[in-house]
Amino acid sequence: MKILVIADExxxxLWDYYTPDxxxxxxxxxxxGDLKPEYLSFLVTMAHCPLLYIYGNHDGIYERKEPEGCICIENQIYEYKGIRILGLGGSCWYNGGSHQYTQKEMKRRVQKMWLKMRQKKGFDILLTHAPTKGINDEESAAHQGFEVFKELLEKYSPKYHLHGHVHLNYGRKPRVTKYKNTVIINGYESYIFTYEE
Structure with missing residues (x-):
């Protein structure tokens, strides 16, 4: 299965110079996360496949104008063709804006999902806006990762963790890295990968 990951810009x-191929x-x-709702609506229309999304820390506009034709999977495990995708949007708290969470608040969000994770027997893809603490994140409060994401990677060993938030033009961060059995992809702008069954 070919998956397009998008984030941040x-x-x-895909938009200004789009061609069907x-x-x-x-x-x-x-x-x-952190993409205009019109952009998501455009992509889902042109691609003729589902578009699943979570919130970035700059996506307060979604509360007034949701991306048309797209599916929000915040705090859910969404199953698509046998692939279980856990969605947890938002960034670390840094100025009190929308979709910002302290480490404790994100941990509580994850704890509230324990029954869903148990019923689904885990998940295959962790879809987040922020990265995992200590993996592809930054020291600044705004771009730190969440500690609880590492706990999820260690306990459930998903095949992929897809995130954004840390723009690749910030410095020499890798696009693709690995933590134990999980491939971690920074979806900044766009990246295509093949999900191996």
Whole structure:
């Protein structure tokens, strides 16, 4: 299954210079947040496949104008063709804006999902806006990762953790890295990968 991951900045290639061949083989689009609702609606229309999204820390607009034709999976485990995708949006708290959480608040969000995780026997993809603490994150309060994400990776060993928030143009952060058995992908702008069954 070919999956397009998007986050943080609209891809000019996919929007301003769109051609049908760019999305023709995409089976699923996953948004890691901080993208215009019009952009998500455009992509889901052109790709003819589902687009699942979570909130970034700059997505307060979604409360007034949701992306049309897209599916929000905040605090859910959404199953698509046998792939279980856990959605946890938002960033670490730094100025009190929408979709910002302290480490304790994110931990509570995860704890509230224990029954869903048990019923689904875990998940295959962790879809978040912020990265995991200590993996692809930064020291600044605004770009720290969440500690509880590492606990999720260790306990459930998902195949992938997809995140955004830390823009690749901030410095020499890797696009793709690995933590134990989990491949971690920074979805900044756009990235396509093949999900192996």
């Amino acid at each position: 609209e891809s000019r290639s 760019k999305l023709k083989d995409i089976d699923l689009i996953l948004s890691c």
